[in-house]
Amino acid sequence: xxxxxxxxxxxxxxxxxxxxxxxxxxxxxxxxxxxxxxxxxxxxxxxxxxxxxxxxxxxxxxxxxxxxxxxxxxxxxxxxxxxxxxxxxxxxxxxxxxxxxxxxxxxxxxxxxxx
Amino acid sequence: xxxxxxxxxxxxxxxxxxxxxxxxxxxxxxxxxxxxxxxxxxxxxxxxxxxxxxxxxxxxxxxxxxxxxxxxxxxxxxxxxxxxxxxxxxxxxxxxxxxxxxxxxxxxxxxxx
Numbered sequence: 001x002x003x004x005x006x007x008x009x010x011x012x013x014x015x016x017x018x019x020x021x022x023x024x025x026x027x028x029x030x031x032x033x034x035x036x037x038x039x040x041x042x043x044x045x046x047x048x049x050x051x052x053x054x055x056x057x058x059x060x061x062x063x064x065x066x067x068x069x070x071x072x073x074x075x076x077x078x079x080x081x082x083x084x085x086x087x088x089x090x091x092x093x094x095x096x097x098x099x100x101x102x103x104x105x106x107x108x109x110x111x112x113x114x115x
Numbered sequence: 116x117x118x119x120x121x122x123x124x125x126x127x128x129x130x131x132x133x134x135x136x137x138x139x140x141x142x143x144x145x146x147x148x149x150x151x152x153x154x155x156x157x158x159x160x161x162x163x164x165x166x167x168x169x170x171x172x173x174x175x176x177x178x179x180x181x182x183x184x185x186x187x188x189x190x191x192x193x194x195x196x197x198x199x200x201x202x203x204x205x206x207x208x209x210x211x212x213x214x215x216x217x218x219x220x221x222x223x224x225x226x227x228x
Contacts, residue, residue, distance in 0.1 A: 043121075044158070045219070046218060046219075049216055089158070095214050102148065103148070103217060104160065105150075105159070107156060
């Protein structure tokens with residue numbers, strides 16, 4: 001049961017353009033969403049998060065949008081840079097006393113930014 | 116300010132042996148999570164611990180796997196009698212509070228011969 005899905009395994013964009021990575025979820029109990037970036041042989045690096053009480057959060061070149069009715073979120077990177085080339089994971093949590101912020105991850109999207 | 120430290124980075128075991136994976140959380144973090152990533156898949160939650168307590172082990176196989184986070188020292192993920200299917204990258208994460216973003220270590224790549 002894949003509760004968080006990233007339907008695009010890969011995305012290729014030109015340097016300077018916008019990168020849009022998408023993520024869908026099925027569990028309506030999720031109330032906190034995060035994006036992580038991962039390079040080969042390294043651990044995921046936290047990028048940006050959003051609470052379900054918001055529909056947008058921005059941090060520098062990164063913006064996350066949340067559409068609760070569609071159970072969809074997206075990460076926008078603008079302008080894209082070659083150093084952004086990595087695998088991007090969407091993650092979600094439903095906070096509870098015993099689950100804490102246990103994260104459910106999507107399968108990841110490989111972003112390639114071409115110079 | 117050191118991040119999450121995992122060791123060893125690579126571990127090779129033969130079938131039937133034991134594997135012990137260690138994780139030192141970020142300074143001041145008392146919430147530790149273990150995740151496993153199989154080839155070509157996303158990370159899957161295994162267990163959530165606070166100091167000396169297992170809070171949620173619903174993602175961990177009932178047999179052969181155990182985890183601890185003692186009062187002193189790192190968190191340990193222990194896999195007994197390893198099998199080929201245990202080959203994966205095992206990531207540890209920590210957070211300051213349970214509702215804060217988790218910060219990950221660089222993982223332990225476990226290979227079973």
